[in-house]
Amino acid sequence: MxxxxxxxxxxxxxxxxxxxxxxxxxxxxxxxxxxxxxxxxxxxxxxxxxxxxxxxxxxxxxxxxxxxNKEGLYLACAEHITQRMEMRLKALMDETAAALMQRELPRARLTDMLLDFLDRLADIFLGERELEKWTLFIIREQAQPTRAFDLIFDRVMHPVVRACAALVGRLLERPASDREVKLRTLMLIGRIVIFRPARETALRVLGWPDFAGDRLALVKKSLHAQVAAEFSVSRHAKQRGRT
Amino acid sequence: MxxxxxxxxxxxxxxxxxxxxxxxxxxxxxxxxxxxxxxxxxxxxxxxxxxxxxxxxxxxxxxxxxxxNKEGLYLACAEHITQRMEMRLKALMDETAAALMQRELPRARLTDMLLDFLDRLADIFLGERELEKWTLFIIREQAQPTRAFDLIFDRVMHPVVRACAALVGRLLERPASDREVKLRTLMLIGRIVIFRPARETALRVLGWPDFAGDRLALVKKSLHAQVAAEFSVSRHAKQRGRT
DNA sequence: AACAATATCTATCGTTTGATAGACATTCGA
DNA sequence: TCGAATGTCTATCAAACGATAGATATTGTT
Missing domain, CATH: 1.10.10.60 (Homeodomain-like)
Incomplete structure (x- = not known):
């Protein structure tokens, strides 16, 4: 060079x-x-x-x-986190986008895709020990956003929410930009992500040492049941409205 | 004196x-x-x-x-937060406990109680500006628990989770100490609380300036629909299992 | 081998930090 | 009113902080 x-x-x-x-x-x-x-x-x-x-x-x-300086090192860390997250999420984002190219998908298929999306998100956000050290970092940025947050939001948070909203939108039969779709999406992802900022509370309540292996599987299972119920009834409610 | x-x-x-x-x-x-x-x-x-x-x-x-010293002031703040939260939550905890003294409650009644519980929790956690300044505080304690966290957990977090779990347990027809009940409860409360640590992400996604007034009402409405669906199907699934 | 470019080091800096000593001011009860 | 108890202040401290200057060491190309 x-x-x-x-x-x-x-x-x-x-x-x-x-x-x-x-x-x-x-x-x-x-x-x-x-x-x-x-x-x-x-x-x-x-x-x-x-x-x-x-x-x-x-x-x-x-x-x-x-x-x-110290601040520059901090921003370098934000860049690093952003790149690492992008790497992990890329396959998930790409596959979701590719699958949604197909206009009409069976409802069961969409639900499966959403559940798979959430499972893989849980693997990334809860399953990887590396994220433990990033939590304070990311949350500090949420509380008082600096340039570091723009990086994380534009390249990680927002793409994840958009991809998930695309799935949720299909299931609710509304555009992904719909406010209710956005709210549902944030609360869907929130059920996984909450175990990061509220980690200590959750571990004490559950009597768990961490969210590894079988325990993470239990979190996914519970979320599966909730999501299946939530989007099953949503459809019924929507169809009753049409009649 | x-x-x-x-x-x-x-x-x-x-x-x-x-x-x-x-x-x-x-x-x-x-x-x-x-x-x-x-x-x-x-x-x-x-x-x-x-x-x-x-x-x-x-x-x-x-x-x-x-x-x-500085640390002592910090702990005094934790004590203050704990007392303020206890004040706000006391009525909610008391009413929930009193209502659950009645062994058999109609399912619709239980669902209404749960929705009311979550509404009031949302008012406290999202509706009060005072909590904005406590978020970094509480989350730092989650990430690296100090004596301050013991206060907050024992007198605020845990009682809230226990009270909510009592309601969820009734709806799922399982004891409040059941792991699935705990997980469901954490993810229920998580859908409200997530807007504190993930505040900036949520505001940017929703295009909102804050979670005040009408916007808080929208959050509640969305959560109502989810909860109604979630616990409606849970019952059906449970009854089908018995057959 | 030589030398330019990069990398690391020691020593040091000015500033900020959390905290203290003791003087002084205010409050309250007898 | 007086005096003990409480409360506030100025001045100062030792230690730690984030950062720099210039010497020295290592790397890589010619």
């Missing part, structure tokens, strides 16, 4: 934007991984640059060398 | 545990109110003692005089 200067115009030494040596790439990745842990566990304000550097196994100036 | 010393045994000057003059009570209350705002907006780590003192209109040593 073409060589660039590691010295910025203002004379400060920085990791070249075009990329550097392999060693630098490795160090940068280690810092982000460490930062996700520390920010996730302590939040932005209580995570000190010394904690971050120690966890990453680098010296303090390395944080400035690669990220300009 | 019997007079006590404002000087602790270690010689440090502190607000007497038994209470002090009216002026001191007023100042303490102002500090807690200010701290709820600041902690709620910035979180524990990013809220400095200088910000807290300024917002309360006191000098720095006042924080130590009344709360020993």
């Amino acid at each position: 073409p060589r660039t200067k590691a010295v910025a115009e203002d004379g400060r030494r920085r990791h070249p934007a075009a990329g550097g040596y392999a060693r630098g790439d490795d160090t940068r990745a280690r810092i982000v991984a460490a930062a996700l842990d520390v920010f996730g566990q302590y939040g932005f304000g209580e995570a000190s640059t010394r904690m971050l550097a120690e966890k990453a196994g680098v010296t303090l100036p390395a944080l400035q060398y690669y990220f300009d | 019997p007079r006590t010393k404002a000087v602790a045994e270690d010689g440090r000057r502190r607000h007497p545990a038994a209470g002090g003059y009216a002026r001191g009570d007023d100042t303490r209350a102002r500090i807690v109110a200010a701290a709820l705002d600041v902690f709620g907006q910035y979180g524990f780590g990013e809220a400095s003692t200088r910000m807290l003192a300024e917002k309360a209109g006191v000098t720095l040593p006042a924080l130590q005089y009344y709360f020993d």
Whole structure:
């Protein structure tokens, strides 16, 4: 790759934007991984640059060398989370969109697709330990949105809601942009996602150590029963309205 | 009241545990109110003692005089939140318990009670602006529980879940301690509570400025339809199973 | 091998932090 | 009115913070 200067115009030494040596790439990745842990566990304000550097196994100036400042590292973490989530969700989004190209789908098929969508969402949001460390991060952004939130919303949250709303819209026989469809969709996804911010409450109520394996399967099963009931009666109610 | 010393045994000057003059009570209350705002907006780590003192209109040593340290103020806030929530929820808990003293209640009555329960919960959790500032607080405690969380869980979260589970248990014809009842209950309450941690996502999806007035009514209406459907089919499914 | 570019390090900085000492002000009961 | 108890203030502290300067080490290309 073409060589660039590691010295910025203002004379400060920085990791070249075009990329550097392999060693630098490795160090940068280690810092982000460490930062996700520390920010996730302590939040932005209580995570000190010394904690971050120690966890990453680098010296303090390395944080400035690669990220300009603490805030820059935080945004790099948001970018990382966004990319990781996009990777996981891509197949789900693509398959859902492809399947919905077909105008008329049997109701049972749509319900199956919705249940499968929710199962895979549960696997991603609850089944992966990596998300434990992202919860405080994401929720801090919900409470006081920064530039980091725009990334997460535009590339993760909104696409997930839109894809699910497409399914829900079909089942309710309304456009995905319908307000009731949006509300139903948010509350559908909310039944999975709630175990992240309310994790400790839920674990204590259920007497569970975590949401792994069989316990996650129980969550899915319960949600399946609710969804099957919810969209079964919705159709009956809608048809009674037409008569 | 019997007079006590404002000087602790270690010689440090502190607000007497038994209470002090009216002026001191007023100042303490102002500090807690200010701290709820600041902690709620910035979180524990990013809220400095200088910000807290300024917002309360006191000098720095006042924080130590009344709360020993920053952490002590934080715990005082947790106590305050817990008491405020208990106040709001007391009538709801009492009425629900009293109504369930009656062994056999018509199903329609139980459903109405559940819907009313959820409506009032929505009024408390989403309708009161005061809770906006408590969200970051409560969620930080979910992510990394401290002594503050024990207070909130034991006196607020758990009682709410138990009361709601009692209703859900009746409707599902299972004991409130049943795991499926607990899961259903958590996901029921979750559909309301999710709009707190996922507030910004939900507002952007819905194109709403907030969850006030008519918009809160829309949330309730949507939830009503879901719940009516969910518990209507549950009964049918259960009766078919018996046959 | 040489040298430019990148990467890491030590030492240090100015600022901010949470907290304290002791002086001074106000309140309240006798 | 007086004095004890409570409450507030200024000044200051030690420690920690986020960040920088410039020296030194390593990498990679010619």
